[in-house]
Amino acid sequence: MTTPTRVPQEERSRAMRARLLEATVECLVEVGFGRTSTTLISERAGVSRGAQLHHFPTKNALVVAAVEHLTEVRGVELAAAAAAVPAAHRTRDVLRMLGDHFASPVFTAALELWVAARTDPALLEAVEPLEQKVGRETHRMTVDLLGADESRPGVRELVQATLDLVRGLGLAATISDDSRRRNRILDQWARTLDGALP
Amino acid sequence: MTTPTRVPQEERSRAMRARLLEATVECLVEVGFGRTSTTLISERAGVSRGAQLHHFPTKNALVVAAVEHLTEVRGVELAAAAAAVPAAHRTRDVLRMLGDHFASPVFTAALELWVAARTDPALLEAVEPLEQKVGRETHRMTVDLLGADESRPGVRELVQATLDLVRGLGLAATISDDSRRRNRILDQWARTLDGALP
DNA sequence: CCACAAACAGACAGGTTTGACTGTTTGTTT
DNA sequence: AAACAAACAGTCAAACCTGTCTGTTTGTGG
Numbered sequence: 001m002t003t004p005t006r007v008p009q010e011e012r013s014r015a016m017r018a019r020l021l022e023a024t025v026e027c028l029v030e031v032g033f034g035r036t037s038t039t040l041i042s043e044r045a046g047v048s049r050g051a052q053l054h055h056f057p058t059k060n061a062l063v064v065a066a067v068e069h070l071t072e073v074r075g076v077e078l079a080a081a082a083a084a085v086p087a088a089h090r091t092r093d094v095l096r097m098l099g100d101h102f103a104s105p106v107f108t109a110a111l112e113l114w115v116a117a118r119t120d121p122a123l124l125e126a127v128e129p130l131e132q133k134v135g136r137e138t139h140r141m142t143v144d145l146l147g148a149d150e151s152r153p154g155v156r157e158l159v160q161a162t163l164d165l166v167r168g169l170g171l172a173a174t175i176s177d178d179s180r181r182r183n184r185i186l187d188q189w190a191r192t193l194d195g196a197l198p
Numbered sequence: 199m200t201t202p203t204r205v206p207q208e209e210r211s212r213a214m215r216a217r218l219l220e221a222t223v224e225c226l227v228e229v230g231f232g233r234t235s236t237t238l239i240s241e242r243a244g245v246s247r248g249a250q251l252h253h254f255p256t257k258n259a260l261v262v263a264a265v266e267h268l269t270e271v272r273g274v275e276l277a278a279a280a281a282a283v284p285a286a287h288r289t290r291d292v293l294r295m296l297g298d299h300f301a302s303p304v305f306t307a308a309l310e311l312w313v314a315a316r317t318d319p320a321l322l323e324a325v326e327p328l329e330q331k332v333g334r335e336t337h338r339m340t341v342d343l344l345g346a347d348e349s350r351p352g353v354r355e356l357v358q359a360t361l362d363l364v365r366g367l368g369l370a371a372t373i374s375d376d377s378r379r380r381n382r383i384l385d386q387w388a389r390t391l392d393g394a395l396p
Numbered sequence: 397c398c399a400c401a402a403a404c405a406g407a408c409a410g411g412t413t414t415g416a417c418t419g420t421t422t423g424t425t426t
Numbered sequence: 427a428a429a430c431a432a433a434c435a436g437t438c439a440a441a442c443c444t445g446t447c448t449g450t451t452t453g454t455g456g
Contacts, residue, residue: 009423009432016433032317034232037413050435053415108316115313118306118372119230128373157386161363164383168366174316175326185362188355196390207402207453214403235443248405257444 017055017065019045024066025073028109033116038062064126067113071130074106075137082141092190094145095162098138099186102170103177111174138163148197158196165189215253215263217243222264223271226307231314236260262324265311269328272304273335280339290388292343293360296336297384300368301375309372336361346395356394363387 023045027036038059042052056062081097101107110131117127142159143150150156169182221243225234236257240250254260279295299305308329315325340357341348348354367380 012423012433030317032314034314035317038415039413048435049415049437050419051433054433054435057415059414111313114369114373115309116230116232119228119233124373131373154386154389157383158390160379161383161387164366164370165359165363166366167369168362168364171312171365171369172362175312175322175329181358185355185359188352189359191352192356192390192394195394210403210453236445237443246405247407249403251445252403252405255445 013055016047016051020047020052020055020062021066021069023047024062025070025106025109028066028112029105033112060122063113063123067123067126067130070106070109070113071134074101074110074134077101077104077106078138078141082145085145091146091194092187094142095166095186095190095193096183098142098163098166099169099182102166103173103179103182107170108174111171135163146193146197155197158193162189162193211253214245214249218245218250218253218260219264219267221245222260223268223304223307226264226310227303231310258320261311261321265321265324265328268304268307268311269332272299272308272332275299275302275304276336276339280343283343289344289392290385292340293364293384293388293391294381296340296361296364297367297380300364301371301377301380305368306372309369333361344391344395353395356391360387360391 020041023041024036027041027044031040038052039049041062042049045052052062056065078101081101085093085097113123113127114131117123139159142148142163146159148155148159150159166186169185173179173182218239221239222234225239225242229238236250237247239260240247243250250260254263276299279299283291283295311321311325312329315321337357340346340361344357346353346357348357364384367383371377371380
């Protein structure tokens, strides 16, 4: 008796793909790349194996698409976080924001892909350019937020160091998330940076 | 007619285990944790599957032993590198030494285990304490090499930041090893550190 | 020299994973 | 409405991985 709600193919397809990509990222975070099987993903997404194979013929196709999706999400989250940084205590708060992002699940998922890609040429091909893109964008954003003058010698390197630092902190956070330690370090880094930059 | 060279059991056993552990680490570096199978390890080590299972009944036993072995190696390599740092340009050379270590294959292997351990309780139990130990030792060594005075406020955090920075640089190096970029960043950080520390 | 235990070798079963394949439903187009 | 294509469902074979098991060799203690 239910009216067979008509749903256009394109939308169905898009929803299905989105669910699969979301599930893939969730699996990466929760069980890691190694144990993330296509079966697990389809179960988690509530999608039949047939449908999954229809949209993503191989596991690699699915994972690569997930990489792209994740890059999108990371960009959006970063931009949102950047917009929320207040004007006062600029440096400190910018660093804390970066530290938080690089300790979040999206970064964890990216890390899993990053490490997996190291020994998987097909995956590397997808991961490397996107990661570079995110890296460049993050760098530009950070320079912007800090109001740093990159024409001065050493400034560019300090910003890069800052980003590599939060990456290192993010890595440490995946095993033992000690946000107090992280913030202490970042606060001190902020003071040092303020002394060295302008 | 060859004299059947008599080799005591203990030595044979030790050599066999060493070969297996070496092969395990090599596999971690070359194919990653995910694709590292017990079969692959035994092939690579030139050890029969039976012998392998005799010395390490389960895969986990083997990997855990490899973690311990790797920790040993990391400690030795770090100590050796530390001893080789010259007296002049202290800070710069110490940082470059750390940067090199965290971009070396031993770190790559440790990274694979680190990431895998995040979602593998049994592995985490073995990795976490050893990693903390290495972390503490590295910290102490760095403080020593830099002649830093940790009683001053902020100094401890700066040393921690330095170590997290090289960790982040090491992570970046696993995909695109750009040692020039790394050294530029570290050199600048050395200058900043020299200005901030004493 | 003999009995015993450790070290070693290789086959085998149970379980997973992947992607191919066949068949069914649903939307679109004419 | 009919023909067609896309979306979806579920089964299956091949490959692989792990750990058990049986059998053989080699060193060691009596």
